[in-house]
Amino acid sequence: MTTTFTPKDPVWCSGCGHYGVRGALVNALSELDIPAHETFLLAGIGCSGSIQNNVNAYGYHSMHGRVLPTAIGAAIANPDLTVIAAGGDGDGYAIGMGHFAHAIHRNASVLYILMNNAAYGLTKGQDSPTSELAQVAGHSPALDGMSMGLSIPGATFLARGFTRWSDQLNGLLIQGLEHVRAKKGFAFLEVLSPCVTYNDTYPDWDAQMYNVDEDPDFSCTDRGIAFQTIERLRSEGRIASGLIHQGEQSAFEANWIKEGLCPANLEAHEPQKNLDTLHDIMTSYST
Amino acid sequence: MTTTFTPKDPVWCSGCGHYGVRGALVNALSELDIPAHETFLLAGIGCSGSIQNNVNAYGYHSMHGRVLPTAIGAAIANPDLTVIAAGGDGDGYAIGMGHFAHAIHRNASVLYILMNNAAYGLTKGQDSPTSELAQVAGHSPALDGMSMGLSIPGATFLARGFTRWSDQLNGLLIQGLEHVRAKKGFAFLEVLSPCVTYNDTYPDWDAQMYNVDEDPDFSCTDRGIAFQTIERLRSEGRIASGLIHQGEQSAFEANWIKEGLCPANLEAHEPQKNLDTLHDIMTSYST
Amino acid sequence: MNIMTNNIKLPKQTRLCEDINVMVAGQGGDGSLTIIALLSHALRQRGLELYQTSNIASRIKGGHAAAILRASKTQHGGIGDNLDVLVAFDEEAIINAGPSMSPDGIVIYDISRGPLPEGCLGPDVLVLPVPFSRFAVRDLRRDLFKNGFGFGLVARVLGIEDSEAEDCMRKRFKKLSKAALEANLHALNLGFGIADEFGIKHGDNLIELADAEKSERLSISGNQATALGFLAAGGRFFAGYPITPATEIMDTLSRHASKIGCVVIQAEDELSAVNQAIGASLTGARAMTASSSPGIALMQESISHCGSAEIPLVIVNCQRAGPSTGMPTKTEQSDIGMMTQGGSGDFPCVVLYPGDANECFTIAALATNISQIAQCPVYIALDRSLAQNTATVAPFDLESVKLDKGKLLDEATLKTLDTYKRYAITDDGISPWALPGTPEGMNLVTGNERNEWGQVSTEPENRIAMMDKRARKINAIRDLLPGGVEHGDPRAEIGLLGTGMETGVMGEAWARLEEQGVKTRCHRPRTLSPVLDDTLDFINQCSRIYIIEHSESGQLERLLKGAGCPAEKLRGIRKYDGLPFSPGELTDLILTREAQG
Amino acid sequence: MNIMTNNIKLPKQTRLCEDINVMVAGQGGDGSLTIIALLSHALRQRGLELYQTSNIASRIKGGHAAAILRASKTQHGGIGDNLDVLVAFDEEAIINAGPSMSPDGIVIYDISRGPLPEGCLGPDVLVLPVPFSRFAVRDLRRDLFKNGFGFGLVARVLGIEDSEAEDCMRKRFKKLSKAALEANLHALNLGFGIADEFGIKHGDNLIELADAEKSERLSISGNQATALGFLAAGGRFFAGYPITPATEIMDTLSRHASKIGCVVIQAEDELSAVNQAIGASLTGARAMTASSSPGIALMQESISHCGSAEIPLVIVNCQRAGPSTGMPTKTEQSDIGMMTQGGSGDFPCVVLYPGDANECFTIAALATNISQIAQCPVYIALDRSLAQNTATVAPFDLESVKLDKGKLLDEATLKTLDTYKRYAITDDGISPWALPGTPEGMNLVTGNERNEWGQVSTEPENRIAMMDKRARKINAIRDLLPGGVEHGDPRAEIGLLGTGMETGVMGEAWARLEEQGVKTRCHRPRTLSPVLDDTLDFINQCSRIYIIEHSESGQLERLLKGAGCPAEKLRGIRKYDGLPFSPGELTDLILTREAQG
């Protein structure tokens, strides 16, 4: 065995929700027997953005807000990998908002875990787009990633978990991983993961969470019903948790795989092998 | 009278939908008697992004995708202006997507006119996020700005018009202007404005448009109903047009106005007048 | 046909031409490109080398558009001083091109839209007025057929045989319907008729073109050649966002992608594009992105990140005239500062600058290799002229492209190692690299400072070791970097130095200076970061050096000074009106400066 | 209390100290800052000048954290060579700080977590071991009270009277509940008790601090001072995005915003922040944004746009150690290239670099004026040290700040004009400017090249006129730009040149060199773009110049060479481990280089 890096213990504050996310992820990866070296865990920047240091997998630490395009690029270039992107609510819903919407729209097979603590943990507690009150910026109601996800045609997997509801969280992570490993497209899992140091939302969220998985009237295949349920719950001061939506849409990378263009990285692209093709391409410019 | 620039004739191809948008805007501005010098028209980059050259108002040409934050900055700094942002679907839904979502969320009193032609006109016809088929990128269904707008808590005005339906378009523009002039917040008006050169969608859209304003079952105050209607119409291959949503939410700039911090630009901020305050602030660092 | 042929005095003698410049100009929709394309075809048959450029406003329709073709016995890599022939579809064409007309030039003017504007043309310019447009609509019911007329007349002027001209048209329009082709041929014949009326019968051409031996040639732009070089070097992943004048790289790759296997993605913006490429690169795919100046500015954080995290990436910058949106369709070289110093912090970064399409090919292939060998960002700097202008060049040497993945570890090698550290401190600064998916190679890649394992560290000694390691990489690849191209008298005191779009025109100016007895020597650096020793040597050896560049502030000159070149030796010859130098203009500028002492 | 006081030999003599460095270090949660804050208070009473810095990993809790306080008769603007007193709450503190201890230093070590690590401290360092933490938990039921103990003991060591110490604590904790305050005072008294046990009775202090005359002082960081300067100059709009080490600017403005009237917005990212500021600026509001290196990289397109469209904007860059995320809590000066050349294209851009908090104030005010006078982007370059470290400085001269809005046109003036052109070509390159809302001033602002009316134009002559116009602006404001600060022997052959965080340490090194008979003169440029003549003159006058900077590649040196300074005269003294120079370190580096000849 070659010795490589040993995943470190997290640097999070004790009690931080992110521990729960990491635990559930480690658990799901082992439950599904996904080999560590085939797992590629990419993270944004934030307290959440250090999770890749604490999991036994290939890890990458991106720029703030850019983890999704990077993960999509990796997933398309090598579809044999299980690609997991992780980051915070600042990373995903503030600076990364554009990529977030387009990632859902594109539907590449990447599992995206957004650790929502309604705060910027790493930079010491500023409000994020999911905070009810924006500190310096006048108030506006919190953004809701599930509603936004539902509004994007092409969404194939939308779910929300809560670090205190570990059974559900474990289940959602496993479902998300299965979704991407089956190349069904983008799986978005928002995990409510409180920042106990700057914005301890445990008491609130404990009271507000509502499990749609157990609601017989809820449908995770009907976007309209899902949307209305979330809206209604919000107006009652509650938060929907569970599998919010599952849809069908061909995965972004399917195209490239079909055309034999993937995996781009592993292809034996010795130019010599392609000389004839290259020659044809070149002579199309002959005069 | 001081001679200033004379608005030029548009440089658009003949038949371009954007002419219709310009016409409706000029019309609405004059109908509401808004003085030209109090109108600030900011535009993104694209064929759409030259509209400010063709309207009698203060004009600004931003970077590609950045027109919304700029407009918001201007609107907050000087709430006496009627601030209008304009741009294309590439500008607003591709590179500007993050700002788009946050602009709705923030709810500053800016009218945003997005000229959607499901194409990148200026760069010669590439697919945009609202094109049904992404040229080089595998297919995914078109993004829908109305659905996305509805998914963002805090949205106060969402509407869609069509250049061929000029009466409705005129009306929506007037309503949008009234909304922002009454300082009710952000008014988002998407106008379907075909690119006859690269993606002539007139035939399709002529057939697909559906006027929700005339639908008695539709409600522009109930986000759930609006969302479901759009979804249903889309599944029938139709596109909702009209006033999609009107909501209540305090405007972003209200905060600053209330605290007397606006207009930031016009305030007679002679430092001398603030010497005492400044002195107090400074001495809070005394030791 | 009834055209006004009175008052037209044809020259008595046929003018011999080794080097001819033809412009066709009109409104955007006039299809000026068609005549140029037909002409290109005909002139290539003569074995001439072609160079083609255009002058288009960044607007869709309307707006003035001009296409210029230079045909000559050798490839000059730029257009000439004067226009020998102008086909003008409107007044604006005359006004704009008038000053560039050769004194004995020939103007074919479409009088349908109005009379020839006064005072724009020299007394000896021959004007052939024809109401093309009116004829086309009248006789053929479509304005566009005027290109057929035009070509017919030009062909006669240049002594292209009628049958040859017809042949060109058949080849060019082979995809048209039979009826459309016939209509065009008909227009062509009407063009011949017009020539007859002017007295330019078959064989009575006004200009006699030189013949040359026809060698095998590609007709290709820098953008296209860059795309091909990337593919040839195993480039397998491209993500970009449309922007003038870089879009053709994405277009070219898209066109060929499925044949050879290359993922091409139009991203939602440049930030996504560059990061998708980073993601692909992390898996070992050879990845590239391309944009133009403002788009590259937007990528600066990500490029600096590649430098920090040691991620291979090729970035093509098709420079436009800046700053900001500037003039998207105009040329400049004013991002040299940004490419060499634009990111935050200190990191190794290579900037290569080709000088013609052939070098675009080889440098794109090389950049693709270097990016993986040195695990760092590599820019390919183009300017609009180089990016978009088309020239005939010798076919590329495909066989010469070898793939070098640098220190990429495979599973077998990894298994023989005791320990594997992603950021191992090595002598050459390059750490062996294992890809996700490879057993036993697990690692952490990060843009934070980190220890050899990839774990975040701010420990001062580690920091110094890591900075030094990264800095060493540039020396490790120094020998691979393309040196400067020199010509001229090695003993000359006067040096000329320029890169990219200055390549051709610098050569022409050199020759003219030589003719006038001013001995100079030329150096064209192809690597701007790092500045290579041969460039410094060249500057040391000359007593004064003209730095020829398209930047108002003299970014190339500043780069050289920053690398240690003595300021007092350098003399800036700068242009920033969006247009290339013409050979005469450049020669004169140098002569004037020389005269000033 | 039963501590191990045997084996402790107190020095016989009280050491006199004019300049003392104290560090308190432990885990992030240990609250090392509290002791330093209390100490600051006490030492200010003595009239000493204070300088305070910290050394914190970019992690929330846990992670090692150290706070360092220097107190001296004059302000040195940096910390000293050695620590005189160290309060260490854990082993790591001893390991990290050991090498910096003064040979006769004093270490107070919390043995609750383990014994003193071996071999880290010199033989003459006095160690006072106390199980603070255990005592605090045992006697006061809370670990945090150990700071009370610690302060008590340190106060005795430094001869701060018990009552004075108590006074400090009352003031510092005045917002605490009475019970909490009492508990802290109890802890303090226990600390005195510990001192007694060690034999350090009241009045038996080990170190005797100098007394100085107490002048009025602010205790303020560069970030805070910059925010205040902006407000003083009528700054009324700030948009930013949190990032270390720039966040305090937004925090400071938020805290004071409503008192004076300033909009402060936390945007969704840096692109939004800079463009919101642009929007506000377009309406005439004096606008600023701030970020740190990677965030500034992200803004490059927008900054280049301000240069093109001629929009006033102040951008603060609190440089961290790069590249990319790098080391967010560590200091560097490696964005000089990016700030001076980072955008696309050529445009006028001013880069100012203050050297202490007072200059942060004046330069922020000046930058705010200059941005509107020249209608261009103006950077305020800070480095983490300058941005975040706190120093005592003389109060700011608020009265001296005058507001200059440049060529802003009001309605009345506009009405007197025949024509108004936004981009009028003027002698000084600055065009009069009318704001949206002003009757008769309607105009178009754009980042495209444009004619005087603001209408897009690519016409070559217009282009040249516009580029020249914009370039001229820099000369128009040249006289307003802050020149270099010089001291030392004007005849010295050796020059020292550095800026920002090098200010203090360069001065100390100069004095030490002087003591050793090495005559030098110092120059500290405060304007980096453009490079001013006084800087060039200084370099001309010296025969060799040490360029002292925090950049591995020597970005300041490259800037100077790019501005024409002779390479052979410049000698780089560079540091890039994330830490400031200490005076001794810098002195030695220069002496070594001098010895090498």
Ligand SMILES: Cc1ncc(C[n+]2csc(CCOP(=O)(O)OP(=O)(O)O)c2C)c(N)n1
């Ligand atoms: C371009 C850029 N801007 C800002 C930052 C500073 N920054 C680091 S983490 C962060 C936000 C962290 O919040 P979130 O993503 O919610 O993660 P959390 O710490 O809450 O887990 C910010 C603003 C940065 N690293 N890069």
Ligand SMILES: Cc1ncc(C[n+]2csc(CCOP(=O)(O)OP(=O)(O)O)c2C)c(N)n1
């Ligand atoms: C940063 C940047 N990237 C790319 C471009 C090139 N560009 C100009 S307009 C445009 C898209 C135009 O499409 P849209 O916004 O839909 O406007 P339309 O022309 O269709 O009205 C693009 C990609 C640019 N100007 N700046």
Ligand code: SF4
């Ligand atoms: S600051 Fe908040 S998010 Fe960060 S580690 Fe601590 S508890 Fe978790």
Ligand code: SF4
């Ligand atoms: S290209 Fe399309 S969008 Fe642009 S002007 Fe022409 S029709 Fe309109």
Ligand SMILES: [Mg+2]
């Ligand atoms: Mg967060």
Ligand SMILES: [Mg+2]
């Ligand atoms: Mg469009």
